[in-house]
């Protein structure tokens with residue numbers, strides 16, 4: 001026997017968003033005046049009524065195993081939310097609650113992929129998608145969106161990478177890292193493609209409440225029966241309710257997929273945390289004022305950060321329409337000199353920004369776009385102002 005470790009596990013890259021965020025937090029703890037445009041993590045506390053529900057759960061002794069795929073009351077609340085907000089009709093046996101969005105995605109791909117199945121992932125993409133697909137035995141197939149199309153892909157792009165091994169495509173709208181949203185017509189085109197090719201759509205809609213235009217979020221599964229049958233709609237509580245640490249994600253899926261996911265989960269984690277499920281129930285079924293208030297605040301920050309990036313000399317970005325990220329094109333910085341050092345890539349740039357300007361950004365190499373960085377504006381307005389001032393100072397120090 002050899003002591004070789006799992007090749008599949010070794011092939012996985014650690015999450016750089018989490019690593020860079022941890023580094024930024026460490027520097028802050030050391031007393032440095034860091035501006036951290038890093039993880040997409042709301043700076044708000046989890047709303048009080050949600051925390052109260054968790055406290056009640058503990059006091060009531062709701063601390064035992066629950067059904068593997070989640071408690072029925074929570075599933076009922078999710079069914080209602082899917083009906084009212086997303087215009088999708090699921091029944092409770094189509095809902096699986098898991099330990100966060102990443103866990104939901106892991107279970108989806110475990111349920112649908114066989115070794116070597118291909119999954120189309122439009123780039124830029126959230127860095128965990130390819131790794132989750134690989135862990136489930138799949139092969140990520142990347143297609144690039146173009147800046148002039150707001151980094152979105154269309155049917156022709158999807159056609160160009162389709163093969164007989166294509167099993168699914170990932171659709172993330174509102175998008176991390178671009179902040180872009182697919183409108184109804186664009187979704188219809190993608191849905192027609194998926195139905196014609198008979199593949200699954202894994203629709204990650206975790207940013208659905210962070211949507212800054214009037215037309216409102218459209219879920220691909222709501223378009224017609226055929227696409228509904230092929231779509232798994234993934235969501236979670238982290239972003240909408242400032243509940244990143246609670247780890248509750250959920251899906252609405254065709255019954256057979258939900259059943260497989262549930263049995264996989266029953267061996268993996270038994271069930272999602274019982275107390276967090278009670279908190280999630282309060283979040284989804286309770287008063288939604290907190291969601292509106294947080295979203296309005298993110299919108300104000302979005303408008304501000306976009307105004308400031310337009311004033312920059314070299315950094316450029318398109319206007320984000322959802323989520324809480326600004327996707328910044330840094331091509332014009334490459335080749336410029338800072339204190340005699342030529343900036344050749346996002347690693348150089350990030351390094352200078354942190355060491356000389358105490359600004360931490362996410363290089364987007366792991367998001368499939370090595371000439372971009374991502375700024376999360378899920379931080380206070382005061383921090384955003386300070387961070388943008390520093391980025392402009394940095395630009396002034398650049399030389400040809």
Ligand code: GLU
Pocket residue numbers: 015017018038039040041126128176
């Ligand atoms: N999804 C968030 C982000 O992109 C949290 C960090 C992570 O899980 O990657 O920043």
